[in-house]
Amino acid sequence: MDDTFDEMYGSDRGPQITIKEADNTHAQIALSNCDLSFANAFRRIMLAEIPTIAIDLVFIEANTSVIPDEFLSHRLGLIPLDSANIDDKLVYTRDCVCDQYCERCSVTLTLNARCTSDVPMTVYARDLAVQAGAQCGQPVITDPEGLGTIIAKLRKGQEIKLTCVAKKGIAKEHAKWSPVSAVAFEYDPHNKLRHTSYWYEEDAKAEWPPSKFADWEDPPQEGEVFDYDAVPNTFYMDVESVGSMAPDEIMQQGIKYLQQKLMDVMKGLNGEDQMEDDGGLRSPGADGGDYQMGGMGGGQGYETPFGGQDGRTPYGGGYGATTPYGTNGWA
Amino acid sequence: MSFGDEFLDNLLPPQEEEGKLRVRVLPGEEPGSASFQIDDEDHTLGNALRYMIMKNPHVEFCGYSIPHPSESVMNIRIQIYPEYEEETRPVDALMKGLDDLRDLCDVVEEKFVAARDSFNEEQGV
Numbered sequence: 001m002d003d004t005f006d007e008m009y010g011s012d013r014g015p016q017i018t019i020k021e022a023d024n025t026h027a028q029i030a031l032s033n034c035d036l037s038f039a040n041a042f043r044r045i046m047l048a049e050i051p052t053i054a055i056d057l058v059f060i061e062a063n064t065s066v067i068p069d070e071f072l073s074h075r076l077g078l079i080p081l082d083s084a085n086i087d088d089k090l091v092y093t094r095d096c097v098c099d100q101y102c103e104r105c106s107v108t109l110t111l112n113a114r115c116t117s118d119v120p121m122t123v124y125a126r127d128l129a130v131q132a133g134a135q136c137g138q139p140v141i142t143d144p145e146g147l148g149t150i151i152a153k154l155r156k157g158q159e160i161k162l163t164c165v166a167k168k169g170i171a172k173e174h175a176k177w178s179p180v181s182a183v184a185f186e187y188d189p190h191n192k193l194r195h196t197s198y199w200y201e202e203d204a205k206a207e208w209p210p211s212k213f214a215d216w217e218d219p220p221q222e223g224e225v226f227d228y229d230a231v232p233n234t235f236y237m238d239v240e241s242v243g244s245m246a247p248d249e250i251m252q253q254g255i256k257y258l259q260q261k262l263m264d265v266m267k268g269l270n271g272e273d274q275m276e277d278d279g280g281l282r283s284p285g286a287d288g289g290d291y292q293m294g295g296m297g298g299g300q301g302y303e304t305p306f307g308g309q310d311g312r313t314p315y316g317g318g319y320g321a322t323t324p325y326g327t328n329g330w331a
Numbered sequence: 332m333s334f335g336d337e338f339l340d341n342l343l344p345p346q347e348e349e350g351k352l353r354v355r356v357l358p359g360e361e362p363g364s365a366s367f368q369i370d371d372e373d374h375t376l377g378n379a380l381r382y383m384i385m386k387n388p389h390v391e392f393c394g395y396s397i398p399h400p401s402e403s404v405m406n407i408r409i410q411i412y413p414e415y416e417e418e419t420r421p422v423d424a425l426m427k428g429l430d431d432l433r434d435l436c437d438v439v440e441e442k443f444v445a446a447r448d449s450f451n452e453e454q455g456v
Contacts, residue, residue, distance in 0.1 A: 015435070017442045019450040029446075031439075037378040038435060044375040248447055255440045261376055262433045265369060268353030269426060 020216070025142070025240065027247035030216060032234040036187070039235040043185050046254040047171060047178060049261070052083035052244045053090065053107060053137050054176040057165035064158045072152060076164055077176045079125050079149050080140040081107070083244040089135045090168045101165055107137030109164040115154035123160060125149040137166045140243035179245045179253075184238035189214040193230055356422075357406065364410040365421035372405040373397060381407065383435070384428035389415040393424075 015034040019027060031039050058073040065072070096105035108131040115121035125139035125148030141148040152160060171178035188195060189211040198204040213236040239247045357366040369376075377395040384393040384407075392410040409421040 015439050015442060017439065017446040019446050022447075022450060022454075034435075034439070035379075035382050037382040038432075038439075041375050041379040042439075044373075049375070251443060252440070255436050255443065258375075259433055259436045261372075262429050262436070265354060265372065265376065266426065266429050266433075268369070269422070269429070 022247060024246055025243065026238060027251065028236070028238045029251070030213075030234055030236050034233075034235070036232050036235070039185070039187075039237075041258060042254055043183050043237060045258050045261075046180055046183050046239060046250055049170050049172055049257050050179050050245075050250060050253045051086055051092075051168050051170050052177050052179050053081045053086060053166045053168055054174070055079065055081070055109065055164040056106075056167040056169065057101075059163045059165075060161075061163070062159050062161040065152050065154050065160055066158075067152050072160070072162075075151055076111075076162075077174070079128070079151070080242040080244040081166055082136050082138045082140060083179065084136065084246065084249060086136055086168060086245075092169070093167050101167065103131075103133075105167065107131060107134045107166045109137065109139075109166060110162070111151070111164070112161050113154060114159040114161075115156055118156055120156075121154045123151045123154060125151060127151070128164070142243050179242060179250045180240055181242045182238075182240045184236070184240070186211060186213055186236045187232040187234060189217055189236070190219050192220050192224075192227075193232060194226070195232075360421075363413060363416040363421070364408070366406055366408045367421075367425060369405050369407065371403050373403070377405045377407065379432055380428050383432045384409060384424055386431070387419075387424055387427055389419040390424050393428075 016032045018030045021028040055076045093105040109128045169177040381395045391412045395407040
């Protein structure tokens with residue numbers, strides 16, 4: 001692709017992206033020369049299918065605040081946690097080899113707060129202590145005071161003591177995993193295509209404020225003839241990040257996961273050959289070889305979920321290579 | 332390409348069995364036309380894919396639907412022009428659609444990276 005050619009002469013050869021405005025919380029882009037369906041797919045994927053980290057499990061040791069446990073857990077879940085480059089740092093718990101959760105698939109945060117003064121105390125997201133050595137999952141703090149989201153307020157003598165487990169997930173499952181608070185989406189700011197009709201008292205033009213994208217497109221000429229064949233061509237998006245990821249990463253991840261989706265369906269389409277597919281579908285935990293060696297003395301180096309403390313595996317006897325039918329040295 | 336017990340497969344809830352086909356042909360397949368059912372997909376893929384397949388000059392019709400909001404499946408119907416029936420099967424059109432959409436993503440990503448870099452450069456100065 002010859003990008004300089006496109007920049008110099010403009011192009012009708014495929015989609016164009018222009019960034020109008022961007023900082024670390026939001027980005028305004030114009031996506032042109034593409035179809036509504038694609039622009040919408042991009043929007044939907046950014047909203048619902050980019051993985052981030054959010055608190056998913058809460059173990060409450062003490063909660064004497066006025067906020068009930070489930071209310072508190074919900075609030076904790078919604079706190080944005082740093083999810084930059086999460087793909088390199090964390091795996092989904094369901095894909096992990098561990099039994100419940102581990103450092104490979106989760107980040108543990110603890111909260112320990114007690115009010116001892118007569119002044120009511122506010123517990124903020126900054127009071128969440130992330131497990132040592134965590135590469136991600138720090139609460140997102142963007143306010144100048146460095147406090148973060150308010151979790152709860154405590155009166156004298158009240159206490160909150162809990163442990164949270166943050167996991168990787170997508171917003172399709174729960175909105176707390178969404179990297180964006182909103183993705184504004186608009187086309188045809190002057191309503192030249194007449195896809196919408198404005199309600200008005202006397203004059204729609206005078207009563208409706210122009211869209212913030214209005215000056216990015218030419219206003220309609222006086223007495224312009226309506227083009228019945230026109231289709232939307234340029235789409236304006238404003239990606240508002242919740243802070244867990246930079247808008248730039250969100251957009252890039254959006255394209256990546258759209259492609260991932262396509263690859264998955266392609267694989268499903270080619271996956272008619274079951275034998276071929278089985279190898280890929282088996283999770284590392286189900287890897288046959290090692291477990292079968294339990295009876296042959298291969299079990300010493302590790303503990304398996306199947307090979308309980310007595311050293312028996314479902315495949316045979318204990319480590320001593322005896323079978324349930326023979327004498328067992330451990331019994 | 333054979334699709335054996337698809338009908339029976341369709342009766343089972345999706346994603347419960349490992350190794351089950353994610354893309355199935357719905358009953359009523361004919362040489363130039365077929366409907367496919369894809370598990371765990373929605374409008375995100377459906378509409379973009381439908382548009383892409385419609386762009387294929389061999390395709391007479393392509394439409395998608397989500398039969399019920401509580402079932403996470405998407406149906407997509409493809410009909411090939413009779414004169415191209417020999418050349419292009421509906422599956423080929425589906426595959427081409429996916430492939431084209433992936434290429435589109437590639438271009439968009441490229442354009443995005445370029446736009447971001449030039450924007451950053453402008454801001455930096």
